[in-house]
Amino acid sequence: MGDDVRSGPGRGYDFVVVGGGTAGCVVAARLSENPDVRVLLIEAGSREPLDAVAVPPVWPALQGTAVDWAGASVVQSATGTVIPWPRGRVLGGSSAINGMCFIRGHRSSYDAWPAAGAPGWGFDDLLPYLRRSERTQGRDPAVRGVDGPLTVAPAPEPHPVAAAGLAAAAEAGHPVAADINSGLEEGFGWCDLNIVDGRRQSAADAYLVPVLARPNLDVVTDALAHRVCVTGGRCTGVEYSVGTTMHTAACSGDVVLAGGTVGSAQLLLLSGIGPQAHLREVGVDVELDLPGVGSNVHDHPRSTVVYSSPVPVPAGVNNHAELIGLARSPLAHGGPDLQFQVLEIPYFAPALPPSLPVPGQAYSVAFGAMTPSSRGTIRLADARPGTAPLLDPNYYGDPRDVEVMAAGLRIARAIGRVDALAPWRAEEVLPGPGVRDDDGEAVRRYLFGSLRTYSHQVGSCRMGTDDMAVVDTDLRVRGIDGLRVADASVMPSIVSANTNATVYGIAERAADLLLSR
Ligand SMILES: Cc1cc2nc3c(=O)[nH]c(=O)nc-3n(C[C@H](O)[C@H](O)[C@H](O)COP(=O)(O)OP(=O)(O)OC[C@H]3O[C@@H](n4cnc5c(N)ncnc54)[C@H](O)[C@@H]3O)c2cc1C
Structure with a gap:
């Protein structure tokens, strides 16, 4: 499959989604259900996963391969150790390298969100979207979905x-x-598992691959987003590179960041949207002083x-x-x-x-x-898009x-x-x-x-209404029009479970918000 890039003046998209992981695959697939909108999905990793991705018990060995960003924390001040932080770099993102547990947090961990300043995001509010993603059998259909794209079972x-x-x-x-x-x-x-007939089912498998032929959906892979473009307080597109060639994807509607807890915060910072003192320190021009970007980072x-x-x-x-x-x-x-x-x-x-x-x-x-109190940061090491950011979950x-x-x-x-x-x-x-x-x-x-990571990093673009919130409860970046974040990074606090099922629910809801459904 070749990469299909349509960009530039006159060929603008209605939506540009950055990051083809769990959330990005859902958002791109749901948005492009509407034939009247044109959608571009930009993913840094490859379109073709390694064969091993599909083989469930092999998943721990995917770490350090081509489908992993293979990052690591900075030295943790409490433990004095560096903690490896795998995350997916492939169509499907971390859902293509994860442990395939498909489980919601306990309702109490979602009900903490409205209490933390995200009204309308409690368990009962999110339940329709959690149900929408899944197809279960033999469970209570009032609580569990029966006709979603993901076939899950123990x-x-x-x-x-x-x-x-x-x-x-x-x-x-x-x-x-x-x-x-x-x-x-x-x-x-x-535990319900993302395994169907003995093979992994990633977000790409369930949501994206079945709809790749849609004429209103373009997917560009091996493409690194460098920054979002902002003019007069409005996001107008995304700059990205494929190899050594730079491209600009123009966007007349919303740019949706779905780069994950690391990728979305990194991209906002590279675009000059973040705490101004830090941006100046690393030599990034300040577009908007948004102090919460890259704060509130936590993990299990x-x-x-x-x-x-x-x-x-x-x-x-x-x-x-x-x-x-x-x-x-x-x-x-x-x-x-x-x-x-x-x-x-x-x-x-x-x-x-x-x-x-x-x-x-x-x-x-x-x-x-499952409900840790420690909070850390994601910061840029320098102003170059290809440089790994400084990851400090402060375990x-x-x-x-x-x-x-x-x-x-x-x-x-x-x-x-x-x-x-x-x-x-x-x-x-x-x-x-x-x-x-x-x-x-x-x-x-x-x-x-x-200590090891549970690979459940969240919170770097926290949803809320206070000054340290990054997105509002419609997932809009506060202070910039036409820019949203929809992935694990928006969780105000981590849910009491493996995070993937919750990210599917957030992304399903994001698609509804974007299409004003
Ligand atoms: C090893 C591992 C095991 C896990 N096990 C489980 C489990 O068993 N169950 C569970 O529920 N959860 C598990 N998780 C966590 C779960 O998979 C994640 O919470 C979830 O996938 C996060 O989804 P996301 O969309 O926020 O980010 P991701 O799925 O990570 O997607 C982000 C995507 O954005 C792309 N991207 C980032 N920056 C850029 C850029 N600048 N330009 C272009 N593309 C970019 C990335 O390549 C990636 O594809 C695990 C995670 C890992 C890494």
């Missing part, structure tokens, strides 16, 4: 370690949820308990994370703040010793803080997150030690007997050393 045959994990969670006293993906339950249950911190097995652990054929649980730490207020997964592989921070067990020899109980900057994760460790171990997992369990390899739950300093050291 693993048809759970891995035996995951099955033992569910029994273990129940034995440890956790409720078994009928549909943990709904946003309405707590406890443990089977994640760690695991790893157990060696006395018997071979069969290789998983799905995403290694079929079972999910939601629970509350003693610090929780208003909703669950911890998530658990039972993985049939040893899963630990890349920095930990290479002598640890390999798949087939061990399994893990992973845990993550554990707020000590409450350490306490929540310490509670997560205790709960993970309590599940890991019960009889239901006995046939699989030899010994606890990580953190190991040297880290006792009541030894606060040892626990803190383990949490810091084993």
